[in-house]
Amino acid sequence: MRGKNPCHLHHDELEAVLYVYQKLRKAEGVKGTITSLSSIFPVEEAQKAAKRVQDAIADRQKELEHLHSFISDNINLVNLVQKLPDELFHDVMVPFGKAAFFPGRLVHSNEFLVLLGEGYYAERTCKQTIEILQRRGKFLESQVESLKANLMDLKAEASFFDATAAEAAEGLVEIREDYVEENPAEKMPKSGLSKPDSSEAENVKLVAEDEEYARIMSRLDELEKEELAAQSANEDDDEEAETDFGCSINQESFDDHFKSLELRSQVLQSKVKTPITTATKEPLGGNFLKQDSSDHPPLKVQFEDSKIHYVPKAYNMEKSEAFGKPLSVSKEKIHAASVSTIEGFKDTVIGHPEVTANYKKVSGDTSSLSGSKTSFDSSKAFTGSIIEHAYNSQTKPAEQTVTSSQSTCSRPTKPVSRFKMQKGGR
Amino acid sequence: MDNIRVEKVQKFEEFVDRRLKPDLVRAIVERDKVFEQQKVYSDLKRSIQNLEKNGVTSLRTLVNLGSEVYMQADVLDTQHIFVDIGLGFRVEFTWSEALQFISVKEERLARQIEEYTRLIASIKAQIKLVCEGIRELLQLPAEGSY
Numbered sequence: 214m215r216g217k218n219p220c221h222l223h224h225d226e227l228e229a230v231l232y233v234y235q236k237l238r239k240a241e242g243v244k245g246t247i248t249s250l251s252s253i254f255p256v257e258e259a260q261k262a263a264k265r266v267q268d269a270i271a272d273r274q275k276e277l278e279h280l281h282s283f284i285s286d287n288i289n290l291v292n293l294v295q296k297l298p299d300e301l302f303h304d305v306m307v308p309f310g311k312a313a314f315f316p317g318r319l320v321h322s323n324e325f326l327v328l329l330g331e332g333y334y335a336e337r338t339c340k341q342t343i344e345i346l347q348r349r350g351k352f353l354e355s356q357v358e359s360l361k362a363n364l365m366d367l368k369a370e371a372s373f374f375d376a377t378a379a380e381a382a383e384g385l386v387e388i389r390e391d392y393v394e395e396n397p398a399e400k401m402p403k404s405g406l407s408k409p410d411s412s413e414a415e416n417v418k419l420v421a422e423d424e425e426y427a428r429i430m431s432r433l434d435e436l437e438k439e440e441l442a443a444q445s446a447n448e449d450d451d452e453e454a455e456t457d458f459g460c461s462i463n464q465e466s467f468d469d470h471f472k473s474l475e476l477r478s479q480v481l482q483s484k485v486k487t488p489i490t491t492a493t494k495e496p497l498g499g500n501f502l503k504q505d506s507s508d509h510p511p512l513k514v515q516f517e518d519s520k521i522h523y524v525p526k527a528y529n530m531e532k533s534e535a536f537g538k539p540l541s542v543s544k545e546k547i548h549a550a551s552v553s554t555i556e557g558f559k560d561t562v563i564g565h566p567e568v569t570a571n572y573k574k575v576s577g578d579t580s581s582l583s584g585s586k587t588s589f590d591s592s593k594a595f596t597g598s599i600i601e602h603a604y605n606s607q608t609k610p611a612e613q614t615v616t617s618s619q620s621t622c623s624r625p626t627k628p629v630s631r632f633k634m635q636k637g638g639r
Numbered sequence: 640m641d642n643i644r645v646e647k648v649q650k651f652e653e654f655v656d657r658r659l660k661p662d663l664v665r666a667i668v669e670r671d672k673v674f675e676q677q678k679v680y681s682d683l684k685r686s687i688q689n690l691e692k693n694g695v696t697s698l699r700t701l702v703n704l705g706s707e708v709y710m711q712a713d714v715l716d717t718q719h720i721f722v723d724i725g726l727g728f729r730v731e732f733t734w735s736e737a738l739q740f741i742s743v744k745e746e747r748l749a750r751q752i753e754e755y756t757r758l759i760a761s762i763k764a765q766i767k768l769v770c771e772g773i774r775e776l777l778q779l780p781a782e783g784s785y
Contacts, residue, residue: 310683314721317714328707
């Protein structure tokens with residue numbers, strides 16, 4: 214009762230903290246559950262459990278006392294047995310039933326009949342009897358030890374229950390979050406599915422994402438550099454550049470958002486057949502085309518610029534894919550295309566403070582560009598931006614993860630390309 | 640009205656659980672003790688009669704020293720027997736005197752047992768009565784006779 218007032222204050226504070234926590238976790242996209250301890254372990258239940266354990270402790274204590282009395286009896290008996298053979302006989306009252314005695318005497322003072330158990334008796338001398346009794350004593354001691362250990366356990370349990378009851382009364386809460394394995398290959402389909410549907414509305418709201426996008430941009434810069442390096446290198450280096458690209462992508466948070474970027478450019482998805490994108494193909498194709506982007510003309514223009522440049526290349530790429538095996542000639546072009554598209558994206562992003570909004574617009578733009586499905590060309594043109602994705606898909610997500618860090622150290626040529634890139638600047 | 644009834648039911652139940660049932664248990668325990676004594680004395684009576692019949696003048700028995708360790712003991716004179724007469728007193732009897740005492744003692748024990756039995760029956764009756772009262776208060780249909 215007297216603790217009630219402070220308790221209430223405590224609750225209010227706690228609720229505020231929990232509210233903030235929930236907001237934060239939501240922003241991070243982590244799903245967690247918050248349950249108050251008292252809902253799992255009601256205070257009364259915990260107290261009841263504690264009481265039960267206390268009862269068990271009392272029982273054990275009684276047992277222990279019993280054992281101790283046995284031990285003392287045993288010690289007395291050993292002393293008695295030791296003394297008996299000192300005399301030839303002892304005058305005693307011989308019990309006759311429970312309520313009567315005869316005056317008599319103990320004879321054969323070195324002969325004892327000892328119960329071995331199960332109704333078997335053995336005739337033993339004094340010394341042998343003492344040995345038996347000492348063994349019994351040892352057994353009793355071990356029993357006492359185990360009982361004491363048991364008692365300790367029960368006491369610990371009781372203290373735990375008491376603590377739980379106290380905590381439940383205080384209003385402690387338990388926060389539980391699912392552990393998400395940090396596997397990019399696994400994440401891809403997830404993010405791909407969730408982003409086109411729900412994320413757009415959410416993204417705009419969440420300020421925290423701004424930071425993320427800033428990070429993405431820096432990552433894109435790096436990528437760009439690498440692309441440039443790859444370009445400058447000869448045909449053989451191309452492949453290494455690819456792996457390099459994969460490696461940089463591998464980093465998780467970036468990867469996620471990069472994927473989302475790519476997804477926004479929906480045409481890519483519809484064109485390129487990769488395991489990652491197949492799942493997202495439908496919603497993208499359907500939804501985005503229908504979205505009207507009439508409200509953002511300036512951005513549209515910007516994007517169109519970047520896109521228009523690369524139409525032919527994209528087309529190229531597409532053809533190469535369509536014809537099956539990649540053409541070595543077209544590879545360079547693909548690179549160029551991907552780099553340029555990245556630049557285009559970056560431009561749009563930098564141009565507007567609200568990055569998230571930007572992306573939304575971009576996606577809208579693409580739909581507007583592609584029109585009402587009539588111009589397949591436009592979609593292809595957009596493939597320019599997608600090319601990057603196609604490129605990415607060539608390396609395959611699984612490989613990315615595997616080769617990511619290894620490629621950097623194992624391949625000697627790669628650092629060279631990086632140096633070049635740095636020297637070349639931008 | 641309802642509150643009063645609930646309170647009364649609660650009071651009755653408490654009375655049954657806290658007073659009558661412990662009383663009953665205690666009475667039963669006491670009676671069991673008396674039964675045990677009765678058995679002890681009847682055993683003693685049979686043993687003495689046995690000794691008389693066989694004309695035993697001396698006997699050798701095993702004495703329990705504790706923890707099931709036995710030692711042989713000789714009784715040289717069986718004519719004199721010390722019998723526990725209660726309250727920690729033991730009286731030296733001859734066999735016939737002992738048998739006389741045992742019959743008196745048994746009679747008394749039987750009376751005690753009867754007393755306890757009556758007490759137990761009355762406690763049981765009280766419990767039944769209170770339970771019936773509770774039933775009436777709750778206006779439940781009468782239970783089948785048993």
